[in-house]
Amino acid sequence: MVGVGIGGFDSALARVTILNSYGNTIYDKFVLPVERVVDYRTKYSGIREEDLVGAPSFQTVQKEVADLIRGRIVVGHGLKNDFRAMMLHHPFTHIRDTAKYRPLQRKKGRPHSLKVLTQKVLGIDIQAGEHDSGEDARAALLLYKKFKPEWEKQIEQARFKPKKKKLPKVTETKEEEEESD
Numbered sequence: 001m002v003g004v005g006i007g008g009f010d011s012a013l014a015r016v017t018i019l020n021s022y023g024n025t026i027y028d029k030f031v032l033p034v035e036r037v038v039d040y041r042t043k044y045s046g047i048r049e050e051d052l053v054g055a056p057s058f059q060t061v062q063k064e065v066a067d068l069i070r071g072r073i074v075v076g077h078g079l080k081n082d083f084r085a086m087m088l089h090h091p092f093t094h095i096r097d098t099a100k101y102r103p104l105q106r107k108k109g110r111p112h113s114l115k116v117l118t119q120k121v122l123g124i125d126i127q128a129g130e131h132d133s134g135e136d137a138r139a140a141l142l143l144y145k146k147f148k149p150e151w152e153k154q155i156e157q158a159r160f161k162p163k164k165k166k167l168p169k170v171t172e173t174k175e176e177e178e179e180s181d
Contacts, residue, residue: 001013001014001041001045001085002014002033002037002039002040002041002045002047003037003038003039003040003041004033004035004036004037004038005035005038007038007039008037008038008039008041010035011085012033012034012035012037012085013031013033013058013061013085013086014030014031014033014037014040014045014047014051014052014055015028015029015030015031015045015046015047015051015133016028016029016031016061016065016086016133017133017134017136017137018065018068018069018137019134019137019138019141021141023138023141023142025134026068027064027065027068028133028134029055029056029061029064030047030051030052030055030056031052031055031056031057031058031061032052032055032056032057032058033052033058034058037049037052042130043130043131044131045131046130046131046132046133061086062086062087062088065086065088066086066088069088069090071094072094073094073095073096074090074094074095074096075096075097075098075140075141075144076096076097076098076137076140077097077098077099077111077114077117077136077139077140077143078097078099078111078114079095079097079099079100080097093155093159096144096151098114098117098140098143098144099111099112099114101147101151103147103150104117104121104143104147114126114127114136114139114140115127117139117143118139118142118143121143121146122139122142122143122146124139124142126139
């Protein structure tokens with residue numbers, strides 16, 4: 001994400017990286033934001049001004065990504081932010097978010113950063129230098145694969161778990177109260 005708007009405090013998408021289930025990059029493009037970039041946030045985004053010269057438009061990348069992920073399971077960390085930035089919706093049943101998976105969260109459902117999770121769970125250091133979206137995508141994929149059997153089992157159980165029906169609350173009207181007296 002790069003900074004746009006007054007002071008660069010708003011964020012805009014500037015790069016999209018998608019891997020296949022083997023961890024190979026199948027899509028990696030810089031994105032020309034709709035708004036003028038005022039802060040490249042290079043240390044955190046890994047993006048420089050020259051990266052966006054000649055980059056495809058947001059609308060082009062949005063359509064390509066939507067076509068690529070349609071009907072597929074998407075794995076990542078903090079995917080809510082990614083989908084919001086892409087202005088895309090994806091079925092909840094096809095999302096595997098390492099920030100939302102309970103066994104990987106801190107107490108009270110708060111997520112760990114991807115950097116911390118990757119170090120604690122996999123023993124791998126990431127994000128040592130400038131940000132690399134491919135490195136982050138691979139880290140999230142490795143975390144998912146480590147927990148995949150349990151994760152998918154939980155999803156399957158939740159899918160077929162009968163939902164408890166709430167019975168409507170019965171309240172007496174004033175007329176019914178007077179009749180019972």
